Amino acid sequence: MVKIGQIELGEFPLLLAPMEDVSDPPFRAVCKEGGADLMYTEFISSEGLIRDAAKSRQKLDIFEYERPIGIQLFGGDIGNMVGSAEIATAANPDLIDINYGCPVKAVACRGAGAALLQDIPKMVQMTAEIVKCTHLPVTVKTRLGWDDKTKNIVEVAERLQDIGIKALTIHGRTRVQMYKGEADWTLIAEIKNNPRMHIPIFGNGDVDTPQKALEYRNRFGVDGIMIGRAAIGYPWIFNEIKHFFKTGETLSAPGMAERVRATKKHLEFSVRWKGDRLGIFEMRRHYSNYFKGVPDFKPFRTRLVEVETEAEVMAILDEVIEAYSTSLVTA
Template identity: 75%
Template structure:
């Protein structure tokens, strides 16, 4: 059975790349797509920023043909502004619109946006309805279990948002008060999937970081697909590894040093092409330690990479890494 969102066919049990602030930009999305992500989202975009035509918000609307299917994710606290932002984002021609009702960080949640809306389901429903009516595209939602342990209201949220027209729901298995601590609890996600009233795809999110966990939780929680976030940072191979494990029950070989360097280099080149050389090099610095996580005695190279100011310097350091580790880790 293929998973459908509106007229988008995602195949059987899709793996989605989560929208992550300062991570899920086009260069990062490129390497994830190359490694098997079935659907991706932009970083979340402020509705206020879009309406004010803020350069940073506008730039986040950049999407490329090879990324499809892709969703633009927006957040905000004002219903009218969310409607306007939806109209603006629709003009960028994504495949779907997504609303962020899950972001737990203070700058978002304490301004009445993101996970904050879990405290006011009536407003969340009204806002979702406004977004659905403002676009011809399918609308999806990402949220959490609830605000805290005493208010796990996502079961009600799922029914009411489906009633106003959303086409899929992704649920992160934590409350807002948990932030990213503790373990994600997917039991309530399973209950929603089993609710006979729910007809839309339900995707699980939170703590999927290995092929065997993905396979076990697919069986245990019966979701329609999974969204992967932090585990893909510096490790876009997670998508292809999970898919291989689903198909064969066997592990794919881990990426070699040469592969790590190759994907890291691709990410850097895409970053420079999209943001310009200076910003591209600077913003790539946050990714190096993840690309080479687990490589022994890498600290010296990491320090060099995060201080290198030109692409030539970075290429030289990567060549040194290749030379040192290619034989050691073969």
């Protein structure tokens, strides 16, 4: 049984990665139904929480069906990170996660996210202060290092464990790599096999099929796998992986009726949480993902991103089911 503090996650948990502008409550709703064992909010700016910015505050919204769920924070100022951790604790998540891995310039160039990989003493100090300020388990998500010359994740893992984090997720790339090239899980395995380490170690990067999930579990010995981009528009991946682990069989790809059902659920939650106008607008980015690989879908997608009411979207989705009712849709 894998545990983060007292949170039981099963024998080999599958985690949904925190993704900016993706991992909001509507998206998490379909991923929870799809089999995710632990989910995280979008990463939240510590400065935004301290300033009481509406967008940052809204990201604190969590729902009982999502549990266990973690709130992920990022920032470069220790005082602000401590203050934001206290605010996040009051929102009553199951854990607090610290982002030391985001590679984008808007974050890293402000001394946050992956930038802390260039200042390990500050990273350790920041983490220690956050651990002290909350009664919740504190976890960390990070990368192998800043670049190929500074892959210091082994040192980072030991030092963060020593000051009290309860789990560590490692993306198998450096900051310089961004999301390019192939993720290197060999250092993740080295940390998992380090006799000094006793907290759960989760791997992240490039797992997009049940077969690869099984291979990485067996090759690298991690306690669980975090999945990000592969779940966008395909929340079924979690249950597909679990089924493959148990049976060795690959589930059939979701048919059109199931794709439409998930899209409708996502849309309904989006409108309910964000309001009609914003909920419909922000849902537009998801249609191409839910129907990726479907032949001749472009005319439907064009209409879906043009209409402005929930009823119109629902009517088009009903048309989609009818149009593809006699054909087999595969991913």
